[in-house]
Amino acid sequence: MxxxxxxxxxxxxxxxxxxxxxxxxxxxxxxxxxxxxxxxxxxxxxxxxxxxxxxxxxxxxxxxxxxxxxxxxxxxxxxxxMARTWQRVKPLGSLTVLENVIIGAFSITNSTKEAEEIAIEQLLAVGLSDYAQKTAGSLPIGLKKKLELARVLATHxxxxxxxxxxxxxxxxxxxxxxxxxxxxxxxxxxxxxxxxxxxxxxxxxxxxxxxxxxxxxxxxxxxxxxxxxxxxxxxxxxxxxx
Amino acid sequence: MKQIIIIAVIAGFAALLPLAIGDSPYFIGVLISVLMMAALSSAWNILGGYAGQYSFGHAAYFGAGAYTTMILISKFNFNPLVGMVAGIIVACIIALITGSIVFRLRGHYFGLASIAVAEIVRLSALNFDFTGGAQGILLSDVSLWGMDLNSKIPFYYGMLLVLVFTLGIALNLRKSKTGYYLQAIREDQDAAASLGINLSFYKNKALLISAGLTSVLGSLYAVYIRFIDTSAVLDLRLSIEIILTAIIGGVGTVWGPVLGAVLLVPLAEMLRSNVIGDVLVTQGIVSENSGLGVFLKGNLAHAHVLVYGIITVLCILYMPKGILGLFRRKK
CATH class of the missing domain: 3.40.50.300 (P-loop containing nucleotide triphosphate hydrolases)
Incomplete structure (x- = not known):
């Protein structure tokens, strides 16, 4: 049904x-x-x-x-x-790309180690792995949109x-x-x-x-x-x- | 892990320092001020630096610790440690009342409300009888476990202990869920909420941790000086000094507030005791009887607030991320 x-x-x-x-x-x-x-x-x-x-x-x-x-x-x-992205992207600008996604992952775990594993997995899924240590605010718009997606996906x-x-x-x-x-x-x-x-x-x-x-x-x-x-x-x- | 080792090494070095400089009460006194400001600024930084919620009224929590402890010791003859715990409770109640009302709002409301709350606390202490009013509270004698509390050494180690504890919390928070959440709130509240972060809960949590630590320092300071009044522990100047130390050192970093205190407190002390003016004159760089010499000897001691201001302006213009920000590579 x-x-x-x-x-x-x-x-x-x-x-x-x-x-x-x-x-x-x-x-x-x-x-x-x-x-x-x-x-x-x-x-x-x-x-x-x-x-x-x-x-x-x-x-x-x-x-x-x-x-x-x-x-x-x-x-x-x-x-x-239920997770949402923003039309006008809202990266957590001074944090790294990885940290942005870790914050998303914390909605389903309390452990930093687990959150990091989930985040790495999601970065791989959207193809942002190479940018993991970059500051989120410094990404071009295309990658910021991918980051939005990775971040909400990390909330499963x-x-x-x-x-x-x-x-x-x-x-x-x-x-x-x-x-x-x-x-x-x-x-x-x-x-x-x-x-x-x-x-x-x-x-x-x-x-x-x-x-x-x-x-x-x-x-x-x-x-x-x-x-x-x-x-x-x-x-x-x-x-x-x- | 690396950071924990740094804390241990610096703390070990600081623990040996009194042995090296012997029993000069003056220098121990300056060092106590450095440790206290470093700890106060670090505690403020958990709320202001991590969560981006600038409190302009941290003197309220410092004063809450100081007054609660002093009242319990002087009127009821309590153990100072009991006074310290009671101080934490009072500070947290003030924090909870402020936070639960103001953190529903965004923007600068918390900053404004924090000044208002601090002034309410200051004016209450100034006008109530049980707080000693304008005369403050004087403690003739205090004892704890038979320690010689007339010496400054126990307070030096007390401040060091609280500083290490505060840095430990700051460091531990940074890599924890709460620390990440606070930073998310600082960066973008809408994004944070949409990622499942309960904004007011985490802001209140940061405020409570920060206020509790600040109150412990207030208790320690009160027993150390044995005299408090509103201008010593509840003044707006104290709140501002805490913020400036963090800003100049580096807001939002673990070590920025410590660096700020290590640089600024001795500088303020040198200006206050006019060491700089004296040196310029005795080294013959400025003639004692010239107009400049007379001016320096007469006025430089009053200029430490001015120097603080100038440093802050330069800092904001040329190194907005503080002194520590200069050493951070850009990613």
């Missing part, structure tokens, strides 16, 4: 009078690669911030692993097995929320990251994935939800979404007839 790992139930988020996310509902199944797309300002990152506990929702429920998580702190949500999450993990990367780098994501899913994790790059999304996602101006515009398989005239209109602007 397929389980809903994450269930978003009529979630809204208002900032004062601004409605950033309005009455969104969808479910993410276990071991899915789930795409959340939409134009700038559609509310994708706001929704991520709500799911990961950084913003309280204005109304609605977020159920993860059969438990309501609306009122949990980000660190509690992380301990439940059930579900990964990736916020534009391919943003600003070139074609080869994007391919590498997508390869890693597929591998992580094959090992049993579920992935929710915000992305701008339609090609990247359609290449890896099983299911896609499209947001526009804070509302859900459509959902379906990549084929259904790329053929949906409303989605095309939202991406190209209302005046165009696709």
């Amino acid at each position: 397929i389980q809903h790992l994450l269930h978003i139930n009529h979630v809204s988020k208002h900032f004062g009078g601004n409605v950033a996310v309005s009455d969104i509902s969808f479910s993410v199944d276990e071991k899915q690669i789930f795409g959340l797309i939409g134009p700038n300002g559609a509310g994708k990152t706001t929704l991520f911030n709500c799911i990961s506990g950084f913003y309280p929702v204005t109304s609605g429920d977020i159920i993860f692993d059969n438990r309501a998580i609306n009122n949990l702190r980000p660190d509690e949500i992380c301990h439940m097995g 999450p059930k579900m990964l929320l990736l916020d534009e993990i391919c943003g600003g990367l070139n074609h080869t780098e994007t391919e590498t990251i997508l390869g890693i994501i597929r591998e992580v899913r094959n090992k049993g994790a579920t992935i929710v994935f915000i992305e701008h790059d339609m090609k990247a999304v359609t290449a890896v996602c099983d299911w896609i939800v499209v947001l526009n101006s804070g509302e859900k515009l459509a959902e379906g398989t990549p084929q259904e979404i790329t053929g949906n005239p409303e989605v095309i209109a939202a991406y190209l602007g209302g005046g165009h007839n696709a």
Whole structure:
């Protein structure tokens, strides 16, 4: 039986009078690669911030692993097995790459030695082993994105929320990251994935939800979404007839 | 491991130092000040350097230790060690109240609140009767296990012991989960929270460790000097001196605060006793009767705060990672 790992139930988020996310509902199944797309300002990152506990929702429920998580702190949500990356990367700048990943690994162990072993393993998995002793702040953007990925993977999450993990990367780098994501899913994790790059999304996602101006515009398989005239209109602007 | 050996070697050397310089109370006194400032600054560094939470009110915890100990000894004739333990408890209660309220907020609120709390503690001590008010507390006699507490030597070893203990904690923390978590909080609180770090728990933990150690030093200092008042143990100047020592030595490193204290305390002492002015005059570099000579003899002693300030400004401009930062290779 397929389980809903994450269930978003009529979630809204208002900032004062601004409605950033309005009455969104969808479910993410276990071991899915789930795409959340939409134009700038559609509310994708706001929704991520709500799911990961950084913003309280204005109304609605977020159920993860059969438990309501609306009122949990980000660190509690992380301990439940949900980890996120940041669109604007947040490396722990003056620490080394290895130390960054060790800190992620400490969420599942108290031993420094074990955390280090997990970290080395994850650096190998994303191909950052050569940079282990470099200062995280000194890495170029492509490697910082890989570091974000290694750091959340070290928490051994059930579900990964990736916020534009391919943003600003070139074609080869994007391919590498997508390869890693597929591998992580094959090992049993579920992935929710915000992305701008339609090609990247359609290449890896099983299911896609499209947001526009804070509302859900459509959902379906990549084929259904790329053929949906409303989605095309939202991406190209209302005046165009696709 | 290497660092533990360094601590052992330096501590061994420091332990032999009084034998080498004999019983000069003046020099032992200066050395005690160096050890105390090194330990205070190291304790502050666990919170300010590792976790990036700058406390501008550590005098509150120093004073909590000093006052609690002195009140228990002078009014109730307690053993000084009991006073020390009680001091830790009082300091930790003040820390917990401050931390549990202010650490929910981010940014500079903790820094501001730490000044406010320290001033509340200072003004309370100044106005309550049981703290001796403006007159402070004087201790005519104190004893512990039959030691000669009129000599400075027991306090020298006491300070050394607390310093070694503090450095041991600082070193041990650095390679532990808590130490890593504190550094993550310093670097980026959002990233830290998203990696499963309970921000307020770990900030409070760092504050409690730091406040507890600071209070032990306050107790030791009070029994050593046998007289305390608010300007001696609760003054904002003390809080600032602790921070400057850490900044100039190297914030966030194990050895920076020690280096800062070794350089700054003797320098301040030389300025205060006007050794520098005297040497310039007796060596004939500056004529005693010239305008400059008169100025130096008259005023240099008051200039140690100014010199501290100038060094700090130069430090921030030219070596933001402190003196120790100069020797660190960039990775």
